[in-house]
Amino acid sequence: MQNIIKDGAVLAADAWQLVRPDAEGQLSVPDAGDVIVPLSAWLAEPERWASRDGRVAVWLASGDEPAELAASLGKLELVAVDFHAFTDGRGYSIGRLLRERYGFAGELRAIGDVWEDHLHYLWQVGFNAFEIKDGKAVEGALAALGSFTDRYQATYREPQPLFRRHRS
Amino acid sequence: MYRYDEIDARIVRERVEQFRDQTRRFLAGELSEDEFRPLRLMNGLYIQRLAPMLRVAVPYGHLSSRQLRKLAEIARKYDKGYGHFTTRQNLQYNWPALEDVPEILSELAEVEMHAIQTSGNCVRNTTTDAFAGVAADEIIDPRPYCEIIRQWSTLHPEFAFLPRKFKIAVSGSEQDRAATWVHDIGLHVVKTDAGEVGFKVIVGGGLGRTPMIGEVIRDFLPTAHLLTYLDAVLRVYNRYGRRDNKYKARIKILVKAMTREAFAAKVEEEWIHLKDGPATLRAADVEHYASFFTDPAYETLEANPAEFTAKLAEDKAFARWVERNTRGHKQAGYRSVVLSLKKTGVPPGDATDAQMDAVADWADQFGFGEIRVSHEQNLVLPDVRERDLFDLWQLAKAAGFATPNVGLLTDIICCPGGDFCSLANAKSIPVAEAIQQRFDDFDYLHDIGDIELNMSGCMNACGHHHIGHIGILGVDKSGEEWYQVTLGGSQGSGASIGKVIGPSFARAQMPDVIEKILSVYVDTRTEEERFLDTVRRIGIIPFKERVYAKHN
Numbered sequence: 001m002q003n004i005i006k007d008g009a010v011l012a013a014d015a016w017q018l019v020r021p022d023a024e025g026q027l028s029v030p031d032a033g034d035v036i037v038p039l040s041a042w043l044a045e046p047e048r049w050a051s052r053d054g055r056v057a058v059w060l061a062s063g064d065e066p067a068e069l070a071a072s073l074g075k076l077e078l079v080a081v082d083f084h085a086f087t088d089g090r091g092y093s094i095g096r097l098l099r100e101r102y103g104f105a106g107e108l109r110a111i112g113d114v115w116e117d118h119l120h121y122l123w124q125v126g127f128n129a130f131e132i133k134d135g136k137a138v139e140g141a142l143a144a145l146g147s148f149t150d151r152y153q154a155t156y157r158e159p160q161p162l163f164r165r166h167r168s
Numbered sequence: 169m170y171r172y173d174e175i176d177a178r179i180v181r182e183r184v185e186q187f188r189d190q191t192r193r194f195l196a197g198e199l200s201e202d203e204f205r206p207l208r209l210m211n212g213l214y215i216q217r218l219a220p221m222l223r224v225a226v227p228y229g230h231l232s233s234r235q236l237r238k239l240a241e242i243a244r245k246y247d248k249g250y251g252h253f254t255t256r257q258n259l260q261y262n263w264p265a266l267e268d269v270p271e272i273l274s275e276l277a278e279v280e281m282h283a284i285q286t287s288g289n290c291v292r293n294t295t296t297d298a299f300a301g302v303a304a305d306e307i308i309d310p311r312p313y314c315e316i317i318r319q320w321s322t323l324h325p326e327f328a329f330l331p332r333k334f335k336i337a338v339s340g341s342e343q344d345r346a347a348t349w350v351h352d353i354g355l356h357v358v359k360t361d362a363g364e365v366g367f368k369v370i371v372g373g374g375l376g377r378t379p380m381i382g383e384v385i386r387d388f389l390p391t392a393h394l395l396t397y398l399d400a401v402l403r404v405y406n407r408y409g410r411r412d413n414k415y416k417a418r419i420k421i422l423v424k425a426m427t428r429e430a431f432a433a434k435v436e437e438e439w440i441h442l443k444d445g446p447a448t449l450r451a452a453d454v455e456h457y458a459s460f461f462t463d464p465a466y467e468t469l470e471a472n473p474a475e476f477t478a479k480l481a482e483d484k485a486f487a488r489w490v491e492r493n494t495r496g497h498k499q500a501g502y503r504s505v506v507l508s509l510k511k512t513g514v515p516p517g518d519a520t521d522a523q524m525d526a527v528a529d530w531a532d533q534f535g536f537g538e539i540r541v542s543h544e545q546n547l548v549l550p551d552v553r554e555r556d557l558f559d560l561w562q563l564a565k566a567a568g569f570a571t572p573n574v575g576l577l578t579d580i581i582c583c584p585g586g587d588f589c590s591l592a593n594a595k596s597i598p599v600a601e602a603i604q605q606r607f608d609d610f611d612y613l614h615d616i617g618d619i620e621l622n623m624s625g626c627m628n629a630c631g632h633h634h635i636g637h638i639g640i641l642g643v644d645k646s647g648e649e650w651y652q653v654t655l656g657g658s659q660g661s662g663a664s665i666g667k668v669i670g671p672s673f674a675r676a677q678m679p680d681v682i683e684k685i686l687s688v689y690v691d692t693r694t695e696e697e698r699f700l701d702t703v704r705r706i707g708i709i710p711f712k713e714r715v716y717a718k719h720n
Contacts, residue, residue, distance in 0.1 A: 087206050087289070089329025093406050096326055101441055117190065117207055124325035137198075147186050150175050152319040154395075154447040155326075161395070161447050162319065166175060167456045 003138055005119075006107065006129040008145060010138055016057060016078065018111060018131075036080050036111075039064045042072065059111060062090035070102045079104060081127070083112040092125045099126035099156045116144035126156040169230050169538060170315045170460045172280045179323070180277045183284055187211050188270035195267070210328070212286030213269055214590075221588065222261045222269055223286040224276060228296045228314040228338075229257030229541040233528035236539055238279040240524035246272050251524070252584060253509060253517045255632055256335070257295050257541040258286055262588050284322055289330045289417075291321035291402070295337045297345040298542035301461060302504055302550045304496045308357045308365055310340030312457035313394065316449065320395050327402050331409035332417035334402070335374075338367075347543060349373045349381050349663035350635055352419045353401060358388055366390045371401060371431070372423030375629035379665045380420045385432035391454065393439075395447040400439035404431070464536035464551060469501025476554045488610065489561055489572040494552075501554055507547040507569040508579065512604035514568070515597040516582040517545035526567045534560050544581055546574065576613045577621055577686075578604045581632055585625030585642060586649070592625030594642025594649035599623060599678050606679035616686060619699040620658070635659045637700045638685060639666045640678070651678055655685070655711055656703040669712045684715045 004011040015034045019041075021027050027041055034055040042049060042058045049056045057078035058069060069079065079098060081091040091110065098104040109129035110122050115136035122130065123145055132141050154161040172180070187207075194204040208214075212223035224239070231239075239259055243251050246268050252260045264272060276282055285292055294317045301309045317336060321327075327334075337346040340357040348354025354370035366388045373382025389397055405419045408426075423431045480487045494503040507527060510516050519527075527547055531539050534556050540548040547569075552560060564570035573579045580603065583589065585596030600623060607613060622636030633639035639654035650672035657666030673681050686699075688711050693702045703711070 086203075087329050088411060089289075089327065090407055090411075092326045092329070093403050117186075118328075121323075121325040121328050148179060148182050148323065150179060151325070152179075152322055153324050153326075154445065159446050162175065163316075163449075163453050163456065164446060166173075167453070 003132045003134070004109075004129060005132065005138065005142055005145075006109075008142070010142065015055075018059065018080070036078065039069060043068060060091075060094055062088050062094070064094070066094050066097045066102065069098075073098070073102055073104045073106075076104075076106055078107040078109060078129075080109040080111045080131075083110060083114055083118075086113040086115070086118055092121065095122065095125040095127050096156055116141035119144045120147045124151065124153075124155040124157050169232060170227075170311075170457075176319075177277070177280070180280070180282045180284070183211075183282065183323070184270065184273045184277055187273060191266065191270055206288060206329075210285060210288035210290055211269075211273070212283030213266075214287065215266075219263045220266050220269070222264050222272065222283060223254070224259045224261070224281060224283050225286050225293045226258050226281075226541050227318045228294055228300070228311060229298055229543070230311070231539040231541065232279075233531040233537040233539065235279045235281055236524050236528040236531070238275065238281070240521040240528070242272055242275060243521040243524070249522075250518055250520045252515070253519065253541050253545050253547070255543050255545060255581060255583075255630060256286075256293050257298075257543055258293055259541070260584070262584070287333070289332050289334075290328050291324065291330075291334045291336065294318055294321065295335070295346055295351075295543055297339055297341055298540040298544075298546075298548045299345065299495060299504055299550065300340060300540075301463075302497050302499070302502075303341050303345075304498050305342040306340050306498065307342065307359050308340045309458070309461055310338040310346075310355075310357060311461045312454060313340075313355070313357075313391070314338050315457050315460070316394065316454075317398070320398065320447075324402075326399075327406055330402070330406055331411045332414065332419075334405070334419070336398075344660045344663075347632070347635065347659040347663070350375055350379070350632075350659070351382065353398070354382055355394075360388070364390065367394065369397070369401075372420040372428075373663075374418050374420045375632055375634045376418065377415050377627045377629075378418075378420065379629070379634040380424070381663050381665065382420075383423055383428040383431075385423075385428060385435060392449045393443060394449060396442040396445055397435075397439055399442050399447065400435050403438055404434050408434075463499075464538075466499045466502065466551070467553070469499075469553060469555075471500040471554070473501065473555045476557060479558045483558075485572070486558060486561055488614070489570055490557060492572045492576065492614075493570070493574045494557065497551070499551070502551050503554055503557065505549040505552050505557070505560060505564075506542065506574045507549065507564055508571040508574055509546050509569075510573055510579045510604070511568050511571045512578065512608060513601060515584070515587075516580050516600055519547070523567055523569065526563070527569070530560060530563060544574075544579065546579070572610065573613060575618050575620075577607050577616055577619050577682075578613060579620075580604070581620070581622040581636065583624050583630035585623075585631075589625060589630075591628055592642060593627075593644035594625050594651065595675075596623045596625040596631060596640075596642055599640065599642075599651065599675060602675075602679050603682055606683065616689070617698055621682075622657070632659075633657070634665045635663065636666060637703065638682065643672055645672070649675060651675060653681060653685075653715075655708050656700070658700055667708050669708050670716055681715055685711050688714050 059080035214221040337351040350373040356368040369386040370382035586592040623640040624631035625642040635657040652672040654666030
């Protein structure tokens with residue numbers, strides 16, 4: 001079953017393969033196809049990725065520093081941010097920084113412990129794609145994007161806070 | 169006071185529906201216990217020892233009479249006919265059924281109330297001075313800024329999953345009555361000689377397991393930059409606060425680890441990118457919020473009218489109540505009244521539905537329909553004409569609200585403790601009651617004078633024991649309940665953390681321990697000294713010696 005929501009619709013197909021280190025910390029990257037590799041691997045072997053067949057994207061762990069990816073963002077179609085637990089909110093700040101400070105305009109995908117109850121927040125801070133965790137309903141997640149029809153804060157989606165839009 | 173517009177109402181309704189669906193999915197087994205827990209906590213719902221506990225937000229402690237009647241109605245309909253006012257100026261229900269909570273929230277929404285972010289690792293209810301807007305020593309009314317912060321913090325998409333809970337307090341007066349030095353962020357209104365208004369920003373104070381007085385990271389933040397600066401502080405905390413150990417996850421630990429200077433520099437570095445952005449407050453924005461907090465239609469009255477002073481002269485009990493339980497007002501002929509929720513035999517901070525209804529009636533009859541919740545867990549009627557005080561006193565007395573002990577030993581700040589709370593190591597309510605029973609002589613209490621006794625049933629310090637002049641902490645020693653005593657803590661401008669006097673005591677010893685501590689004070693005080701001053705002058709050793717002396 002396809003479990004990726006992008007720009008408010010369930011993707012029919014997704015070519016990206018997520019590469020996570022194994023239990024020993026080793027990465028095995030498939031020879032062909034489109035891959036999402038960890039930030040550390042991306043930074044360590046630039047020649048390898050430049051000469052590889054297939055597209056390469058990068059994923060950040062919640063403790064990673066998005067500034068380290070700033071210089072590469074123009075080359076990347078997709079950046080993913082991993083939520084190893086949905087209660088670890090560092091990825092929300094990373095999302096805003098990638099969008100607002102470093103100007104990333106490509107696909108920003110939330111991966112890991114991601115399901116419907118966080119999607120409206122993730123969307124607000126700049127994520128436009130969500131890989132819904134196994135076992136969680138994709139339909140419910142789609143609907144949850146519209147849980148709130150307005151918000152108080154200045155966000156990536158709505159840079160004007162509510163008080164500037166309506167109240168003075 | 170602030171009134172919702174269509175958008176505020178819609179956001180709260182949408183949150184109710186979201187929570188209704190979350191509860192439904194949990195009950196249907198679609199959400200696990202671990203998944204539901206953070207979601208319900210963010211809506212103030214705990215699963216407690218005996219039943220769920222629902223904490224309702226009372227933003228900066230402000231209530232209208234209509235809201236208070238609704239709280240009473242919910243207590244009757246869904247609970248056991250009472251509620252508990254907390255040190256965060258909120259209200260807790262101890263006995264709601266999980267299935268009823270969405271309906272309770274829906275009823276609260278009818279009166280512009282909610283339970284959003286009253287728990288969980290997110291920005292909690294912003295607190296302030298219970299006398300905001302009426303205090304004689306106020307520099308600037310903090311309430312418009314409290315409301316601005318309430319809206320900014322409500323469902324903030326970036327900061328819903330912080331390392332730990334986050335508490336903000338705002339003080340607008342010379343004297344700090346909001347405990348701003350022991351909050352994650354404390355904001356003090358400052359006015360420059362040129363008349364410019366801003367905030368002194370204090371970060372990293374807190375109680376709990378590692379009590380700390382906060383550090384000033386900015387002496388003057390112009391009010392226009394309030395929200396962008398808060399965003400910067402929260403972002404630094406969200407990204408770098410510890411998440412590996414929940415006891416080291418508060419911002420105070422980060423500030424301490426980085427040092428004040430390095431933390432402040434990191435915030436400034438972040439703020440450069442946010443400063444002057446769209447969240448900057450313009451004069452018109454602040455005016456919009458300030459327009460909700462204008463003065464009510466005060467009458468032009470003379471101070472101390474003859475009928476009032478005559479009653480003071482002829483009725484000693486009334487005079488005592490006025491002295492202890494009322495406060496000066498910026499408007500001549502008015503006073504603020506503190507209705508004590510510290511009657512002996514009643515858990516501190518508890519109020520019945522009938523009492524809540526009565527207070528709502530008095531707020532309409534004697535004031536302008538407003539009530540405040542103080543962080544000392546009392547209720548305040550902010551605007552009462554002096555000439556009406558005698559009538560109000562008689563009504564309050566009949567309803568059990570006029571114990572003339574505000575600021576005295578028996579005005580104990582106390583958490584619900586082991587009677588209700590599943591986190592507690594020890595019970596707190598029976599200890600408070602035993603102390604109140606021992607010291608029931610008002611002449612003695614008045615002789616002892618201003619003193620703050622705070623008690624918590626565990627390290628989480630909901631009863632603020634660290635900043636009590638006398639602090640009591642419930643501890644668990646191999647399955648038994650014991651009580652540790654600290655002396656010399658204080659809130660306010662000279663905030664300090666109390667020092668532990670020695671090994672802990674059994675519950676039955678506690679009234680004796682307090683009595684011995686007080687006897688040292690009575691024996692050594694100078695004429696002018698309050699209890700806290702004596703502790704500060706002589707240190708804890710003399711107290712320790714008397715308390716632990718063998719067979720004296």
